[in-house]
Amino acid sequence: MKLQNSFIVREYLRPQVLPTTWCPGCGLGIILSSIAQAVHHRGLAKRDVAMVSGIGCTGRMSGYVDFNTLHTTHGRAPAFATGLKLARPDMSVLCVMGDGDSMSIGGNHLVHAMRRNIGLTAIVVNNAVYGLTGGQASPTTPVGGRTTTSRSGSFERPMNLETLARAAGAAFYARATVNHTAALVKLIERALAVPGFALVEVVSNCHVLYGRMNDLGDASEMMKGMEGQTRRVNPVLLRRADMPHRLGAAAAADAAANTEPVFDEDLRVQRGVIFEQPHRPDYARRYQTLLHELKAKKAEAQT
Ligand SMILES: Cc1ncc(C[n+]2csc(CCOP(=O)(O)OP(=O)(O)O)c2C)c(N)n1
Ligand code: SF4
Numbered sequence: 299m300k301l302q303n304s305f306i307v308r309e310y311l312r313p314q315v316l317p318t319t320w321c322p323g324c325g326l327g328i329i330l331s332s333i334a335q336a337v338h339h340r341g342l343a344k345r346d347v348a349m350v351s352g353i354g355c356t357g358r359m360s361g362y363v364d365f366n367t368l369h370t371t372h373g374r375a376p377a378f379a380t381g382l383k384l385a386r387p388d389m390s391v392l393c394v395m396g397d398g399d400s401m402s403i404g405g406n407h408l409v410h411a412m413r414r415n416i417g418l419t420a421i422v423v424n425n426a427v428y429g430l431t432g433g434q435a436s437p438t439t440p441v442g443g444r445t446t447t448s449r450s451g452s453f454e455r456p457m458n459l460e461t462l463a464r465a466a467g468a469a470f471y472a473r474a475t476v477n478h479t480a481a482l483v484k485l486i487e488r489a490l491a492v493p494g495f496a497l498v499e500v501v502s503n504c505h506v507l508y509g510r511m512n513d514l515g516d517a518s519e520m521m522k523g524m525e526g527q528t529r530r531v532n533p534v535l536l537r538r539a540d541m542p543h544r545l546g547a548a549a550a551a552d553a554a555a556n557t558e559p560v561f562d563e564d565l566r567v568q569r570g571v572i573f574e575q576p577h578r579p580d581y582a583r584r585y586q587t588l589l590h591e592l593k594a595k596k597a598e599a600q601t
């Protein structure tokens with residue numbers, strides 16, 4: 299029997315800690331629901347799934363899901379998740395981080411987890427701002443984006459997570475938005491099937507802080523603003539900085555003709571997968587072999 303999405307999601311929550319602390323309309327609820335649906339569709343048992351998160355509005359997610367969970371320190375989720383994956387290679391380990399969490403304080407840990415191609419499913423929630431601490435600029439704040447630490451508009455070039463992931467050696471990288479949930483669920487499902495390091499960047503709305511400071515409207519208006527294109531740049535940036543030429547030829551033509559770009563869900567999934575590097579070495583296995591050898595040597599020495 300095909301279950302309704304809301305019934306599926308309920309199965310994966312901890313009702314005793316609900317409601318969440320998230321603002322009404324925050325994209326984080328959609329992302330949580332999409333992760334639950336992806337786990338369900340992959341047929342994974344809850345006991346075989348772990349979620350590791352850092353600190354931030356995003357970081358709170360691990361408290362709400364009924365998997366094995368670790369709510370760790372700011373920026374260190376990939377390090378904890380790496381340890382867990384080495385100890386329990388059979389487990390599907392989700393590592394959920396905010397843009398600040400993953401690219402500011404945790405940039406170092408993220409780079410090395412990708413370099414080692416540890417079999418994690420990383421979800422980076424990119425809302426272009428530090429949400430939890432009150433709306434400071436983050437590494438993905440668009441040029442011109444107003445935040446509490448860039449009142450007249452950020453002038454720094456935003457970080458390109460895609461390029462970083464490719465160069466560091468991640469096996470899979472996809473980008474989705476909270477406005478395209480069907481595509482988001484499918485992309486997380488695909489990421490969960492990748493043996494190496496898979497990263498899904500989810501462009502999300504912080505309408506309460508970033509949206510308000512940049513006149514981007516309420517949650518639904520902000521989400522509609524993500525309709526255009528997810529391929530290369532943060533759609534919030536496109537709307538704010540009006541740079542259709544960075545969209546790619548097709549979408550730039552749409553923008554010039556002032557027509558709504560037409561996307562179906564399959565196309566969104568296809569466009570969402572930005573790259574796959576399936577033949578990267580998986581150092582997790584090498585570490586596990588080393589660990590077994592060391593244990594065997596120790597046991598031999600004790601006999
Ligand atoms: C070591 C350390 N430094 C700073 C903080 C303060 N802090 C908590 S969350 C956060 C940033 C959150 O932004 P992001 O990762 O983008 O998550 P969001 O809240 O937007 O989901 C910061 C700087 C902290 N908790 N620990
Ligand atoms: S502050 Fe922003 S990111 Fe945090 S829960 Fe509210 S809307 Fe979401």
Ligand SMILES: [Mg+2]
Pocket residue numbers: 396397398423424425426427428429436
């Ligand atoms: Mg953020």
